Every structure is written in C-alpha cells, then in structure tokens.
Amino acid sequence: MVDRAAHRLGGAARSVYAFEKRGGVYADFVALAEASGLGAPSRLGLWLHPEFGPWMSIRAITRASHAFQGGPDRPCALRCDARRACVVGPDHADTTTAEAHHLRSAPAS
Numbered sequence: 001m002v003d004r005a006a007h008r009l010g011g012a013a014r015s016v017y018a019f020e021k022r023g024g025v026y027a028d029f030v031a032l033a034e035a036s037g038l039g040a041p042s043r044l045g046l047w048l049h050p051e052f053g054p055w056m057s058i059r060a061i062t063r064a065s066h067a068f069q070g071g072p073d074r075p076c077a078l079r080c081d082a083r084r085a086c087v088v089g090p091d092h093a094d095t096t097t098a099e100a101h102h103l104r105s106a107p108a109s
Contacts, residue, residue: 002060017060029058044082053089054082 001014016027030047033039039049040057049056080099091098 007050015060018058025098033058042082043085046080046086048086048088049090052092054080055089055092055094 002017005029006015018026018029020026030041030045033047036042039047039056042048042054046054047058048054079091083099084093
C-alpha cells in the first residue's frame, strides 16, 4: 500500500520503511511523526501518540527520500520496559505475547 501511494505521488516520492537503512542509517520516524503532528518524542526518545502513548507504531512512510538522521540498530529483544512504564495510553498496551512478536519480527541490522 505504501509503495502504491509513492507511485501515485510520482516525482521524488518513495516508500521508506522503519527497518530500512540508507547510507548506514535509519530514517528518524520519531522526528517525522512529530513534524506531521502525530505525536512527540518522550524523554526516552520513544514516539508518543497523544491517545495511544507509545503503543502505536509507524512502520513505513511515503515521502521524498531525505529524512535520514540515524536511529537505533535494534529494539529490545522481547520486551520494551520503557513502553511498559509509560503513563500515557496504558489501556492500549500490547499483550506481552504481541509485543514479543513485533520485537522479534523487526529485522536485525
């Protein structure tokens, strides 16, 4: 779906995925979410959505390809204690099984 959106936009627009490195760095999805009004970075650097807190993820975007500023090489192995401790959006937290699945599924650098 993201690739189709980029194709429809034409020009320099293209798909960028959270797990994709370019020039040795990842796109800064926290900065992109903040710039688009979808939330703000927390004190720990996690993206916080105003309602869902840290329990919402952006996996891909469609935009021109110049938003790379680096990022983490690998998430926590099976659990994110920073998300679990957040007071914003705790009712939207993943189950521990779902959280482990998503973290395990993230490609290694």
